Amino acid sequence: MEQTIISKKDLAKRWSVTEEHISTLEAKGILTRTEIGRCTYPMEQVNSVEKSGRTVALEEELFVLRQENNSLKDDIRRLKSVIKSITQTF
Known part of the structure; x- marks a missing residue:
């Protein structure tokens, strides 16, 4: 029997990415979860x-x-430092 769904964990392994990345793909609408109990995706x-x-x-x-x-x-940290040094001189 051919597999019709895959879990988030197995999909992350299959694609060599993190489960967080799979969630990102889902948030961007690239993947859609199935309505089956656990977090699975259609093959x-x-x-x-x-x-x-x-x-x-x-x-x-x-x-x-x-x-x-x-x-x-890093830029923000540097700019904050510059602003702080300028305000201390006045």
Whole structure:
């Protein structure tokens, strides 16, 4: 019998991503949970996403966004320091 659904844990293993990433795909509407008790996804949809290549692209996008976010946080820290030093001189 062919598998018709897959659990979040098994799907994360299959795609070599975290379960959090699977949740992100779900939040973006790329995956839709089944209405069956536990968190599962239809294999037909999983196969379609695999064919589109979106599993890898989203992981790369998240990596870039995290790097940009960290860079912006560093900029904010530096700017706060500059503002603090300016206000202390007045």
